[in-house]
Amino acid sequence: MKRWILSGIFSILIFSAAHGQGDYKTFYERSLKTNNTGMYILGSWAVANMVAGGWGWSQTTGQTKYFHQMNFFWNTVNLSIAGIALYSNLNASFSDFSTMEIMEKHTKTENLYLINAGLDVLYIGTGFLLKHLATKKPNRHDLLKGYGNSVILQGSFLFIFDLVLWKIQYDHRLNFIQNLSFNYLPEMSGFQLALTIPVN
Template identity: 40%
Template structure:
């Protein structure tokens, strides 16, 4: 290959690569809306869980100092539990702030959407386990009278917190599914070259 043809080939390759890069970082309005909607929803999840946690911590901290017996332990566990919830909400909010809808490809957006649905379902399964665990603590109170108040208080708190989280995760799963799956199908059907990978659509 002579030098002129080699130069032309190199410039052509760079031009094609630049076009491909521009396509990757400039999503269509539909894709951008799909990504932005998911990111907004993730921020709402974090803010809702964080607000719920802060209220529980404030109320629990005050009430634990003003009550006795089973009720005191109930409020104490609410504080402990929601310190964890607050941490989870904070991590989620920080993660959502780093998301850039302009930088997401179709494959990225679909993967993130499916991951969120899967995460919410896994969390729902854990929530059921929390409720069962809380019930188990209350049951143990019958055979441990010396710790009955603590076991019943902690058990009731864990059951209540697990019940809230179960409703929270399931409601948000169905919101993601109903709103996002339709957009996802439209984006995939409109893609001229397909996605290039097989992803489960739940």
């Protein structure tokens, strides 16, 4: 029974791929547009933090100074990531990609956001660890607490950022696959098709 059901599912995918090349390219264009919007947001966050961080670093003292200092350092990396990703996406040429390559690239990016969200949790944990260490090292209290607060802030922003982008791209992929099935097999859902397949 399972073999026949799987055969039905694969038939849907093959049928959709054969008839939906243009749809796949539209799908990937939207995928890239979403990624680019995300990188513009990340880049804007980075610039704002670098400006505020640079000012705070030079104008404040104690743990506040180190908070701004880490914000500045952290966001030089964010700005580099956003710039490189935007350059790559805006110069991407996928006209010769197969439908399989398009889905693989989208899924790879989708998974990357989820992996990064997991790393962001580690960043937040590291921030709390630094704050804990600050209570045990009086001579470095201001530095550790300021850095800890900064890492918690930056990790929290990135966690929300990565999770939201993952959710958007995940839903985009699922909606696309569902729409392909309905567009090319309007009278029959995948489940209904499976029921029509002979079962021995």
